[in-house]
Amino acid sequence: MLLEIHQVGKQYKKGVWALREINLQLRPGIVGLLGPNGAGKSTLMRILATISQPTAGTVTWNGVDIRKKPDELRCTLGYLPQDFGVYPHLNPIEFLEYAAALKGLGGRQMKTRILEILELLNLHHVLKHPIGSFSGGMRQRIGIAQALLNDPRLLIVDEPTVGLDPEERMRFRSLLTDLSGERIIIFSTHILSDIEATADQIAIMSKGQLLTNSDPTVLLRNVQGKVWSVIIPDEEIQEARTRWTISGTIRREDGLHLRIVSETPPLPQAIEVSPSLEDAYLYVRANQEGA
Numbered sequence: 001m002l003l004e005i006h007q008v009g010k011q012y013k014k015g016v017w018a019l020r021e022i023n024l025q026l027r028p029g030i031v032g033l034l035g036p037n038g039a040g041k042s043t044l045m046r047i048l049a050t051i052s053q054p055t056a057g058t059v060t061w062n063g064v065d066i067r068k069k070p071d072e073l074r075c076t077l078g079y080l081p082q083d084f085g086v087y088p089h090l091n092p093i094e095f096l097e098y099a100a101a102l103k104g105l106g107g108r109q110m111k112t113r114i115l116e117i118l119e120l121l122n123l124h125h126v127l128k129h130p131i132g133s134f135s136g137g138m139r140q141r142i143g144i145a146q147a148l149l150n151d152p153r154l155l156i157v158d159e160p161t162v163g164l165d166p167e168e169r170m171r172f173r174s175l176l177t178d179l180s181g182e183r184i185i186i187f188s189t190h191i192l193s194d195i196e197a198t199a200d201q202i203a204i205m206s207k208g209q210l211l212t213n214s215d216p217t218v219l220l221r222n223v224q225g226k227v228w229s230v231i232i233p234d235e236e237i238q239e240a241r242t243r244w245t246i247s248g249t250i251r252r253e254d255g256l257h258l259r260i261v262s263e264t265p266p267l268p269q270a271i272e273v274s275p276s277l278e279d280a281y282l283y284v285r286a287n288q289e290g291a
């Protein structure tokens, strides 16, 4: 199973590229697509979901160009868009039957499959309740349920944790881990902690470009020896912000404790600390955007 993105670009307006020269090879596992708002994550996901066409480049699914033969991918694609809407008056079964019909799926087997999915997503106790009465996390699980109807090999979820409380976020992350295995799961977010514990691969995007695509341990290794702790007086924070890439600030009795990502010690008394993925993310962005 292989999804290959080759030199993909997308231009919405003349001269303005929302995506530029994206190259990625994805195999089974969870890929975290990380980047700030406007980085191009949704644009890329819509192209992969065959909803939008790239202006340049190609995407192949197991060697087949998805532009020429979109159905090869569509029949095994599950997609949860960012702006997923539900019909509030329908209950989960009614909604999923409707979603299945839209996808051309139906029959007796589909009824059984819907019940299995609702059980898997821990929604079996609310089968008769209108979706409008559900919490944000439960609605997102309905969104995932519709994406799983065809037992997809490629599952694309676009910022699924927006609006969820911390507990719901945690549950959603472990749900994706449960669903991984013989699937490619692409999970976009602008929040690092969403993918920190779950992603096998982290692709970082900014301003339409792919800055890096690595195993999280490689990202961490790259920033090893480049994260420092320093203490400065409160009044120096403005200047510090202009001088350094700061990944954390804590106010203590003895002053402001800064966590700084820098190739060399930012001050002679700086103490080296072990890096986090947050540091690694800032390091990639600071280096590659500035380059």
Ligand SMILES: Nc1ncnc2c1ncn2[C@@H]1O[C@H](COP(=O)(O)OP(=O)(O)OP(=O)(O)O)[C@@H](O)[C@H]1O
Residues within 6 Å of the ligand: 012, 013, 018, 035, 036, 037, 038, 039, 040, 041, 042, 043, 044, 159, 190
């Ligand atoms: N339909 C569109 N027409 C014109 N420009 C668009 C369209 N969709 C997105 N863009 C622009 O393309 C760029 C990338 O947007 P995109 O939505 O893909 O980013 P994103 O990383 O998903 O951000 P967000 O988290 O805010 O959705 C942005 O500058 C955005 O304004």
